[in-house]
Amino acid sequence: MHDSWLSVLKDDLVTNEFLGLKRFLRAEKEAGKKVYPPEGDVYSWSRYTPVSAVKVVILGQDPYHGANQAHGLSFSVRPPTRAPPSLKNMYIALKKDYPDFTPPAENLGLLTPWAERGVLLLNACLTVRASEPNSHASKGWERLTQKVIDVIAARKGVVFLAWGKPAEKRVAKIDRRKHAVLLSVHPSPLSASRGFFDCGHFRKANEWLVERYGEGAEIDWSLKPVVQVVRAVEKGPAAKKKKVEEKEKEKEEEEDVDGERELLERDNREISRVKKKTRARDSLGEVFDEDEEAAMIEATLAAEGALES
Structure with missing residues (x-):
């Protein structure tokens, strides 16, 4: 847990109720139960979005309970997992608010850029037993x-x-006088068609932030990868000197990246790649049978077309 959150939650972490929760989680582990997200990711929401950085809070319920999905941020999934239905519907709503919004390549669903910009992605429960929604x-x-x-x-x-x-x-x-509280139906395919697509929450959130704190306070909702600019080829002694300098700089940057990667790997030492593909599940942790999936697809088919237009 990030120090900023630990400082304000420390008293809650030693209550009898929380200690009981820890005993329950230990018993799950000792019984061989698979629990998501991995231990190193349970509090990742706190590390990506420290207390002082919070601008927007998006509340979820249960972590995803499939392999290689939950990683501590509500609605977000780790690559190569594709965006689950609820997140796809969030993309549709974003596209309506901001027509230039483009979903991530291959329809992925990693939302860490939002978290790093001040969007706290918080679930009500921070763990769940594999394939058993609401089990924790x-x-x-x-x-x-x-x-x-x-x-x-x-x-x-x-x-x-x-x-x-x-x-x-x-x-x-x-x-409500101090904060903006925006309510809507859940983006799950079972309810999104009843008002979520047109709720305008992403734009309304930014409008409120700008009105309260001024230009620049808004959230950049884009999830585009960083575009690298290709430089023109230079020749001559000056170019050789510049190339040497660039290589030295690249080496320093690589050392910094290696250091950061080492820290990240240490934080996430419990995470292992899982190659088994699982069926998509919504953010409430519900598992859909074939009939429900057919109804779910039919309910969102028209809305999904907005992403392709």
């Missing part, structure tokens, strides 16, 4: 994550995006 509900996580919400609510004004009834209940006591 009411074990103690909800109290801790509610405290996270309360800590944010006590600080400067931010935007809360609460999608679905469970998320709506979690922000019920937030001061």
Whole structure:
């Protein structure tokens, strides 16, 4: 857990309820149960978005319970996993708010760029048993994550995006005079067609941030990869000197990257690549049978066309 969050949550981490949660998780591990996300990612939301950096909060419910999906950020999935249905619907809503928005290549779903820009991607429960949605509900996580919400609510004004009834209940006591609280149905294919696509939350969040804090306070919702510029070929002694300097600089940058990579690998030492492909599941952790999947596809077919236009 990031130090900024640890400092405000430390008292909650030694309560009898939280210690009971830790015992439960230990028992799961000793019983050979597969739990997601990997241990190194349970608190990744805190590391990507420190307390002082929070501008927007997007509330989720249960972590994804399939292999190579959950990594500690609500709605986000690690490559090479493609965006699950709820996240695809978020892309559609974003496209309506910002027509120049382009989903990630190969329809991937890694949302770490948002988290690094001040979007706290927080689930109500921080762990789940593999293939068993809500298996870690009411074990103690909800109290801790509610405290996270309360800590944010006590600080400067931010935007809360609460999608679905469970998320709506979690922000019920937030001061609307201080914060922006935007409510909508969940982006799940089972409910998105009832108003999510046209809720305008991504644009409304930015409009509120700019009105409150001025230009530059808005969130860049893009998920485009960094574009590298190819330089023109230069010749002569000056070019050779410049090339040597560039190589030295590249070596220094590589050393920095190696150092950062080593730290990241240490933080995520429990993470292993899982090649087994699993069926897509929505953010609420629901598993759909074939009939439900057919209905789900039919319900969102028209909306998905917006991404291709």
